Amino acid sequence: MRDIAKAAGINIAMISYYFGSKEKLMEELFKMRMSAGLASVKEISENTMLTTVEKLEKALSGYMDRVKHNKSFYKVILAEQATNKNKSVIRFMSRLKETYAKFFESVLNEGYASGAFKNRVDPVLFITTITGTIMQSLLNKHLYATHYGVKVTEEWIRDVYFEKVKEHLKTITRNILGYESNS
Amino acid sequence: MRDIAKAAGINIAMISYYFGSKEKLMEELFKMRMSAGLASVKEISENTMLTTVEKLEKALSGYMDRVKHNKSFYKVILAEQATNKNKSVIRFMSRLKETYAKFFESVLNEGYASGAFKNRVDPVLFITTITGTIMQSLLNKHLYATHYGVKVTEEWIRDVYFEKVKEHLKTITRNILGYESNS
DNA sequence: AAGTTAATCAAACATTTGTTTAACTTTATT
C-alpha cells in the first residue's frame, strides 16, 4: 500500500478513504482494466459485417494489444489467479471468463456451421491455449531473448517480440482450427 | 512460514535451522521438484529407440503428468514468475527453461529434417504455447466445469479434466506441427 | 463571512510475518 501511495504521489490514508481497503482497490482495478476487453468482445459480436475468421482474428489481435499495453497488470492477473487469495477478484474473473467462453464458442460454432473451420476443438480448451500462450509469452520474454542472443529492451519487447507472438498466435489458430489464410 | 510449519507438524524455528531462510526453502523446493522434469527430458533425448513424434509426445505427456500430480506446486511456479520477487528462483527457472528450449528445438529440427513435421514454428514460441496451455489449464478448471455444467471434484479433475487437456495438447501439437496421427 | 462538508496528512495502531535467542532434550562419541 505504501508503494502504491508513493507511486501515485498521494498519502497512504487516501487509499482507504476512497477505496475502503486493499481488496476493494484491487477489485476496482480489475473492473476498470477489464472493461476494455468486454467492450471489444461485445463490439465484435455485434458487428455483422465481419466474417467468422475476421471476428476471430480481430478478437485475438485486440487481446494481444491489451496485454502488450498492460503487461504489469496482466502479470497481476496471473498472480491473483495462481495465489487465489482475493475471493471477489476470483469471482470477477470467473464471470469474465464465462463471457469470453460464450463468445469464442459462438464464433467456433459459426465457423463449423459454415465449413470455414475444418478441425474440431473444444472451445474452452481453445481459449485455454490462446490465453495460455499470451500469458506465458509475458513470462518467456527473457527466454526468447537469450535463446536468440538479443538484448531485452522496452522497444524490442514492443516492436519485435510481441509482434512475433501475435504472428505465432495467428499461425497456430489457423493450424488448430484448420482454415486457410486470407492475408 | 507458520502455516508451512503447522502443515509439516514442526516448530517454525526448524525451517530457519535447516534451510536458513524462506527464500532458501523455496529454492530447495524448486530444485527438488524440478529435477524430475530434467531427468525426463534427459532420458528421452538419450533414448535412440524413439521416433521424433514419440519423443515429442512422451515429453508432453510426462509434462502433463507432473503438473497433474503437483498442481499446487505449479501454481506456485506461476505466482513466483508473475510476482518476480525471489531472484534466485527466477534465475533457476531461466536456466531450466533454456534446457527445455534446447530440447524442443532439437526435436523440432529433427522432425523438420526427416520431413515428419510439415509446418514451421518458432521452437521457443512452441514451448510458450505448450507451457501456456498446461499452466492455464490449472487456472481454467472451474471455467470448464461450469461451462459444461459439471461439479468439480478431485476425481473429476484427475480422471476427466486432465485427460481432456492431455488429448487437446496432442491434437493441437499435431495440427501446429503438421504431422499425422500414429495411434 | 460563517458554517458545513470534503480532502489531505502525519502519526499511531494492531496484526502479521520472517528470523533469532536461549533454554531444553535427545542422540552420538569417547
Add this chain to the structure above:
DNA sequence: AATAAAGTTAAACAAATGTTTGATTAACTT
C-alpha cells in the same frame, strides 16, 4: 557414565503491512 553435538521448542524480536485516528486545510453553500 561423562561430554559434546545435534535437534527441538516457546518466546521474543524487529520489520513490514493494512487500517484508523485526529488534526489541518481546501472547497462549497447559504
